[in-house]
Amino acid sequence: MTTHAAAAPDAIQIRQLVKRFGDFTAVRNVDISVPAGSFLVLVGPSGCGKSTLLRMLAGLEAPTSGSIAFGGRTISSGEGGVIADAGARDAGLVFQSYALWPHMTVAGNIAWPLKVARWPKEKREQRIDEVLAFLGIGALRERYPAEISGGQQQRVAIARTIAPKPSILLFDEPLSNLDAKLRIEMRSELMRIHRATGATSVYVTHDQVEAMTMATHVAVLNNGRVEQFGSPIDLLRHPRTTFVASFLGTPPANLLPVKRNADMLTFGDVPLAPAGIAGAQTEVQLLYRAQDIAVGALNGKPKLVAKFAEAAPIAGQTMVTAMVGDLRITAMADGYFTASPGETVDLTFIRTPDAVFTAAGERIDQ
Numbered sequence: 001m002t003t004h005a006a007a008a009p010d011a012i013q014i015r016q017l018v019k020r021f022g023d024f025t026a027v028r029n030v031d032i033s034v035p036a037g038s039f040l041v042l043v044g045p046s047g048c049g050k051s052t053l054l055r056m057l058a059g060l061e062a063p064t065s066g067s068i069a070f071g072g073r074t075i076s077s078g079e080g081g082v083i084a085d086a087g088a089r090d091a092g093l094v095f096q097s098y099a100l101w102p103h104m105t106v107a108g109n110i111a112w113p114l115k116v117a118r119w120p121k122e123k124r125e126q127r128i129d130e131v132l133a134f135l136g137i138g139a140l141r142e143r144y145p146a147e148i149s150g151g152q153q154q155r156v157a158i159a160r161t162i163a164p165k166p167s168i169l170l171f172d173e174p175l176s177n178l179d180a181k182l183r184i185e186m187r188s189e190l191m192r193i194h195r196a197t198g199a200t201s202v203y204v205t206h207d208q209v210e211a212m213t214m215a216t217h218v219a220v221l222n223n224g225r226v227e228q229f230g231s232p233i234d235l236l237r238h239p240r241t242t243f244v245a246s247f248l249g250t251p252p253a254n255l256l257p258v259k260r261n262a263d264m265l266t267f268g269d270v271p272l273a274p275a276g277i278a279g280a281q282t283e284v285q286l287l288y289r290a291q292d293i294a295v296g297a298l299n300g301k302p303k304l305v306a307k308f309a310e311a312a313p314i315a316g317q318t319m320v321t322a323m324v325g326d327l328r329i330t331a332m333a334d335g336y337f338t339a340s341p342g343e344t345v346d347l348t349f350i351r352t353p354d355a356v357f358t359a360a361g362e363r364i365d366q
């Protein structure tokens with residue numbers, strides 16, 4: 001006889017979640033689920049609803065309809081409101097603003113949630129030492145928040161959040177107040193914390209680089225809706241819409257509007273690709289990665305004449321941005337390349353397009 005062990009419920013299940021503020025819908029029918037130990041990044045432009053979604057996960061906001069379950073237990077729903085309140089859902093929230101108590105020392109701040117959870121004093125002290133050591137801030141134990149740097153305050157805020165060992169960690173743009181170098185350092189640090197605690201993490205950011213480096217799962221939000229959900233590589237390789245294609249990836253992907261002209265798709269009067277890839281459409285958008293477009297003319301390959309805008313050296317190559325009318329195109333040049341703004345450069349399409357989208361932005365070639 002074969003027995004099948006019942007699969008554990010996902011750590012986070014969001015079902016048809018909607019949040020309205022008056023007439024305005026901030027979160028629309030969000031439906032995502034991730035297994036325990038995942039690092040889920042909610043990414044999207046300002047105002048797309050990611051903080052509202054995180055606040056519902058944290059229990060700070062009630063859904064209008066739909067539901068959220070942690071480990072199979074419904075903690076919020078449209079009918080029930082906030083069923084388990086913020087303190088009772090085994091989740092810790094790290095704010096962008098750190099939100100430390102100014103009148104308490106570092107140790108006092110970390111002790112706070114443990115006191116609320118009624119940890120006995122000895123166990124509490126032991127846990128404080130443990131998290132201080134884990135975050136490398138033992139020397140700051142007796143300092144007040146005003147006596148430590150922003151980066152150190154961030155570490156204290158994280159130490160305070162992980163101290164009660166929550167099984168879910170929620171981060172609301174935690175790195176946005178740090179300088180560029182510290183951001184990169186803290187990014188690795190947060191990933192170390194994620195691995196060491198084993199907590200399922202949900203991380204809100206508008207920075208696609210953070211999403212791509214940290215996530216096991218990414219939800220790209222646009223206008224309150226999940227535009228696409230998947231692994232970072234999946235989203236990069238198989239974007240379903242032009243919104244996702246143009247939001248993710250470094251350098252940004254190029255989207256060229258083209259028209260069917262006999263058996264070719266042409267941009268202006270330059271034939272770029274065979275018309276067959278457009279299916280029945282007469283106007284489509286072609287996605288080319290920067291590395292699919294070279295700077296300089298090459299025999300037998302289609303080329304556009306563009307006006308040089310800027311150049312940035314990256315890993316032994318140069319990322320060149322040039323304008324064709326109002327369209328910015330990013331291409332790669334070998335070695336170091338520079339030109340004067342407005343100078344004419346040839347952009348050569350050395351490969352076929354990576355993806356084809358309708359004029360409205362939906363993928364058509366999968």
Ligand SMILES: Nc1ncnc2c1ncn2[C@@H]1O[C@H](COP(=O)(O)OP(=O)(O)OP(=O)(O)O)[C@@H](O)[C@H]1O
Nearest residue numbers: 021024026044045046047048049050051052053206
């Ligand atoms: N309490 C509220 N009352 C009314 N509208 C709200 C409220 N909270 C958020 N909104 C609106 O909901 C939309 C989504 O806001 P939200 O803060 O979730 O976006 P976001 O993606 O996190 O943006 P940002 O990156 O700028 O923080 C915005 O248009 C915002 O104005």
